[in-house]
Every structure is written in structure tokens, then in C-alpha cells.
Amino acid sequence: MEKLTVRASGSYDVVIGDGLLPDAVSYLSPIIRNGAVTIVSDDKVYPLYGDALKRRLAANGNKAYSFVFPNGERSKNADVYIRLLNFLAESAMSRADTVVALGGGVVGDMAGFAAATYMRGIKVVQMPTSLLAAVDSSVGGKTGIDLKAGKNLAGVFYQPSLVLCDYRTFDTLDPAEFTGGMAEVIKHGILAGGELRELLYGPIKPNLEKIIRLNVQIKRDVVEADEREAGARKLLNLGHTIGHAVETLSSYALSHGQSVAIGTCLTARICAKQGVCSQAVADEVIKLFTLHGLPTETMYSAKEIADTARLDKKRKTELITWVWIEDLGRCVLKDIPMDDYEHLISLGLQQDNKGKAS
Ligand SMILES: NC(=O)c1ccc[n+]([C@@H]2O[C@H](COP(=O)([O-])OP(=O)(O)OC[C@H]3O[C@@H](n4cnc5c(N)ncnc54)[C@H](O)[C@@H]3O)[C@@H](O)[C@H]2O)c1
Structure with missing residues (x-):
């Protein structure tokens, strides 16, 4: 296992390991405490890893919700973003609660942007499941969505509270x-x-x-x-x-x-x-x-x-x-x-x- 700390406008750990997911709640606990958690994921990643995570969060006493959208860049749009914000509001997520981005860069950018803007900012944990997300998009706080006029045109810089990378998830990634x-x-x-x-x-x-x-x-x-x-x-x-x-x-x-x-x-x-x-x-x-x-x-x-x-x-x-x-x-x-x-x-x-x- 490797652990690094990023000291930007927010300071946070990046934890990298093989098979961390079953133990994810212990890494998440200091961030989520007894608050509610919304797992944001796509329809390829969620069935593989999301359900189990949700069950573990519930067993830990956390209210756990999930918001799942179709995988792929085409979902990184304003419509899905607004639906996600409405979902957070309808789930009565508060400032003390946490969004968990479980997936590749598309999920990370979308969930990060929603967390940054919902109630002017709630905590987000990045859990990258693609190589690109692990080595690039989950770290550094760039979040956003695409507009019709181009890629990543709406977004903010917003640092996560934790990055938890279980690279065993790459086993299911398309080569x-x-x-x-x-x-x-x-x-x-x-x-x-x-x-x-x-x-x-x-x-x-x-x-x-x-x-x-x-x-x-x-x-x-x-x-x-x-x-x-x-x-x-x-x-x-x-x-x-x-x-x-x-x-x-x-x-x-x-x-x-x-x-x-x-x-x-x-x-x-x-x-x-x-x-x-x-x-x-x-x-x-x-x-x-x-x-x-x-x-x-x-x-x-x-x-x-x-x-x-x-x-x-x-x-x-x-x-x-x-x-x-x-x-x-x-x-x-x-x-x-x-x-x-x-x-x-x-x-x-x-x-x-x-x-x-x-
Ligand atoms: N924020 C940043 O700093 C930053 C940096 C680089 C790229 N990006 C953004 O990242 C996005 C690209 O990220 P990506 O390549 O991860 O794309 P992606 O999120 O679309 O993931 C690629 C595909 O792999 C699937 N997948 C992901 N993890 C999986 C797993 N463990 N098992 C099975 N399937 C899995 C996804 O469902 C998807 O179909 C782009 O939108 C790009 O703009 C952001």
C-alpha cells in the first residue's frame, strides 16, 4: 500500500493499494463519520463494485444512496449533472454529508462538480477504477462537464477529501x-x-x-x-x-x-x-x-x-x-x-x- 498527501487549497491523502475496496469503509470513516453518503457511479462500474460498497456503508450505520448513470463521455453533460443535484437534494444530503465518486474520469469529473456546487460544496471522495482516473483525473481537483460547444467547458477547481485507489478494480477494465x-x-x-x-x-x-x-x-x-x-x-x-x-x-x-x-x-x-x-x-x-x-x-x-x-x-x-x-x-x-x-x-x-x- 502507498500513501501520499496532497497539500493544495485542501489537504488530502491519496491511498493506493491492491484489494482495498472490501476495507473501504475504514478509510472512509474519518471523512464520512456518521453522515450520509451518495455513491455516484456508472452502469458498468456500479454493478461490479458499487452494490457491495453501499451494503458496507449501511452496515457501518451510514445512510447510503446511489446515483448511477450510463457509462461513457456522452453522459458527462448538463442534464445528468442537474439530475444528480436534484438527487442529492431529494436525498436530503446536507453539508456534513459526502459524495463518493466510484468509477473512471467521467464519474470523477461529474461527481466532483456536483459535490463542489451542491449547497456551495460538500465533501467528495474519489475512488478511481480506471488507470486514467488513478494516475490523472482523481488527483488535482479539476471537475466539470462537457457543453455542446466543447469538452470540459463548465467546471470548477475543487479538491477531494480523500482519494482511495484500489487498482485490483483494473482487472475488469477493458484492455x-x-x-x-x-x-x-x-x-x-x-x-x-x-x-x-x-x-x-x-x-x-x-x-x-x-x-x-x-x-x-x-x-x-x-x-x-x-x-x-x-x-x-x-x-x-x-x-x-x-x-x-x-x-x-x-x-x-x-x-x-x-x-x-x-x-x-x-x-x-x-x-x-x-x-x-x-x-x-x-x-x-x-x-x-x-x-x-x-x-x-x-x-x-x-x-x-x-x-x-x-x-x-x-x-x-x-x-x-x-x-x-x-x-x-x-x-x-x-x-x-x-x-x-x-x-x-x-x-x-x-x-x-x-x-x-x-
Ligand atoms: N479532472 C481531470 O484532471 C481530468 C484529467 C484527465 C481526464 N479527465 C476526464 O476523464 C475522462 C476520461 O476518463 P476515463 O478514461 O476513466 O473514462 P470513463 O470514466 O468513461 O471510463 C472508461 C470506461 O471504462 C469503464 N470502467 C471504468 N472503470 C472500470 C472497471 N474497473 N471495470 C470495468 N469497467 C470500468 C467505464 O464504465 C467506461 O465505460 C474524460 O471525461 C476526461 O475529460 C479529467
């Missing part, structure tokens, strides 16, 4: 979802280098506890330095500008993880061509994603990607902060004028697909 989560693990390995990077060359599952802990440590350090993403936290967006663009272009046929992999590999090639890093560093980045079964290139054209990325960011500014790779373990922020996008992206595309659409 493609596990691979998608690996994209964020590799991203952290590129940002931080060191031991995490080394571990990426070996088998993942036997080293899962250490790998999750190292990821949480990296995220914790960045969040503690810049909770509200004024600067350093932007480093965590490595590969995401291009990634979001190809994800949108594919109408979400490419998963978030696959898109981040493509975005990071294009970034690495751009950096090598610009002399920001060596070709050897770019090759290493690409090798890491290949090793874990993630895509490293796209057939979309530089124009398509640039136009989509510009649309995504239009509401902000003419300059977009990109994360440049100087070396494994050394990335920097760089403001790029939108006008330079297409040219730069073309540097990141393989020779044979320049200008071609897929």
Missing part, C-alpha cells in the same frame, strides 16, 4: 481502456523522466502500485506548485493541443489516450525539426508509445489539425501555450502564435501523409 490510460502514464514519464521513465520499458502490471504512486507524485508536485493552472500545471497538457484536435476530427473514434499519444509524437517530431530536442529524443518518445500499443501518427492534414485546434481555442487568445519537449524529463512552455500552427504541425507529420485527409 483498450487500460492502454488509453497508459498514454497519460507515458506523458508523465516524458515530463518527469527518472524512475517512471525507466519503468515504462518493463512490464507494467507487476509494477502497477509503484507506477501509480510515481504518477500521483508528479501530478501532486505540479498541482501544489500551481493549483489553478496559471503556469506550471500547463505542462500536464503535453500533446493535448494536437491531441484534442485529432480527437475532435475523428468524432471521438480515436480515444483520448490514442489522441494524446498522437499529439505527443507530433510534438516530439516538431521539436526535433525545430532543434528544440535531438532526433534521438523524438525517436525515444515515439518508441515509448509504440511499445505500449498506442498510435504515433495521424492521416489528418496539417491544415485540418491547425483549423480544428484554432477553433478549440478561439475564445482565448491569439497565442496558445504549447509544451515543448527539450529532453525526456525536461519540458518547457512556449507561446505559439496561431498563425504558425499549420507550418509547425506539418513538421510533425510523416512525409507521406502531408496534406492528405483521412
Whole structure:
């Protein structure tokens, strides 16, 4: 078992272990005390782990409720959010009570946003059940929902009271979802280098506890330095500008993880061509994603990607902060004028697909 403490606007523990769920109530007790608990989950995760948790909470003397919605990104919307708020109100949840987010990043973002806004904020415990949620979304306090105009457009920063990660739950995770989560693990390995990077060359599952802990440590350090993403936290967006663009272009046929992999590999090639890093560093980045079964290139054209990325960011500014790779373990922020996008992206595309659409 591993335990870390995050000291942001709220201070909380992240507990990581194999088979923690049956003992979850003992970890939850100091937070929930004798209050009521609403478990928020999706219809894939709840039948696997939610019912048992609810029974254990009830046996502990807590009033336990459950709110379950259809799994998948499409549920991360305003309609489900309002239904959840109404559910909390109808269950007479008070300021002393707790929301438990049991699931992947979609559940965590939705439950976190509802907890942050219901009665101006009640406690939330994150219980991540996907690799992505364990290494990324459950830590750091970003919560929110998607709007018709785009992903994560409504949300707040709101830190949980506890993160409880039982990675044995990954046993039931679809292998493609596990691979998608690996994209964020590799991203952290590129940002931080060191031991995490080394571990990426070996088998993942036997080293899962250490790998999750190292990821949480990296995220914790960045969040503690810049909770509200004024600067350093932007480093965590490595590969995401291009990634979001190809994800949108594919109408979400490419998963978030696959898109981040493509975005990071294009970034690495751009950096090598610009002399920001060596070709050897770019090759290493690409090798890491290949090793874990993630895509490293796209057939979309530089124009398509640039136009989509510009649309995504239009509401902000003419300059977009990109994360440049100087070396494994050394990335920097760089403001790029939108006008330079297409040219730069073309540097990141393989020779044979320049200008071609897929
Ligand atoms: N808040 C943040 O800082 C942050 C960071 C990164 C991503 N995100 C968000 O996270 C979301 C993606 O998260 P995700 O990849 O976990 O997606 P997800 O929550 O949709 O989970 C993926 C799929 O796996 C299923 N699943 C989850 N755990 C399972 C388990 N143990 N066994 C069987 N099935 C399981 C889910 O039901 C779903 O079908 C996106 O909405 C993204 O915007 C948020």
C-alpha cells in the first residue's frame, strides 16, 4: 500500500493499494463519520463494485444512496449533472454529508462538480477504477462537464477529501481502456523522466502500485506548485493541443489516450525539426508509445489539425501555450502564435501523409 498527501487549497491523502475496496469503509470513516453518503457511479462500474460498497456503508450505520448513470463521455453533460443535484437534494444530503465518486474520469469529473456546487460544496471522495482516473483525473481537483460547444467547458477547481485507489478494480477494465490510460502514464514519464521513465520499458502490471504512486507524485508536485493552472500545471497538457484536435476530427473514434499519444509524437517530431530536442529524443518518445500499443501518427492534414485546434481555442487568445519537449524529463512552455500552427504541425507529420485527409 502507498500513501501520499496532497497539500493544495485542501489537504488530502491519496491511498493506493491492491484489494482495498472490501476495507473501504475504514478509510472512509474519518471523512464520512456518521453522515450520509451518495455513491455516484456508472452502469458498468456500479454493478461490479458499487452494490457491495453501499451494503458496507449501511452496515457501518451510514445512510447510503446511489446515483448511477450510463457509462461513457456522452453522459458527462448538463442534464445528468442537474439530475444528480436534484438527487442529492431529494436525498436530503446536507453539508456534513459526502459524495463518493466510484468509477473512471467521467464519474470523477461529474461527481466532483456536483459535490463542489451542491449547497456551495460538500465533501467528495474519489475512488478511481480506471488507470486514467488513478494516475490523472482523481488527483488535482479539476471537475466539470462537457457543453455542446466543447469538452470540459463548465467546471470548477475543487479538491477531494480523500482519494482511495484500489487498482485490483483494473482487472475488469477493458484492455483498450487500460492502454488509453497508459498514454497519460507515458506523458508523465516524458515530463518527469527518472524512475517512471525507466519503468515504462518493463512490464507494467507487476509494477502497477509503484507506477501509480510515481504518477500521483508528479501530478501532486505540479498541482501544489500551481493549483489553478496559471503556469506550471500547463505542462500536464503535453500533446493535448494536437491531441484534442485529432480527437475532435475523428468524432471521438480515436480515444483520448490514442489522441494524446498522437499529439505527443507530433510534438516530439516538431521539436526535433525545430532543434528544440535531438532526433534521438523524438525517436525515444515515439518508441515509448509504440511499445505500449498506442498510435504515433495521424492521416489528418496539417491544415485540418491547425483549423480544428484554432477553433478549440478561439475564445482565448491569439497565442496558445504549447509544451515543448527539450529532453525526456525536461519540458518547457512556449507561446505559439496561431498563425504558425499549420507550418509547425506539418513538421510533425510523416512525409507521406502531408496534406492528405483521412
Ligand atoms: N479532472 C481531470 O484532471 C481530468 C484529467 C484527465 C481526464 N479527465 C476526464 O476523464 C475522462 C476520461 O476518463 P476515463 O478514461 O476513466 O473514462 P470513463 O470514466 O468513461 O471510463 C472508461 C470506461 O471504462 C469503464 N470502467 C471504468 N472503470 C472500470 C472497471 N474497473 N471495470 C470495468 N469497467 C470500468 C467505464 O464504465 C467506461 O465505460 C474524460 O471525461 C476526461 O475529460 C479529467
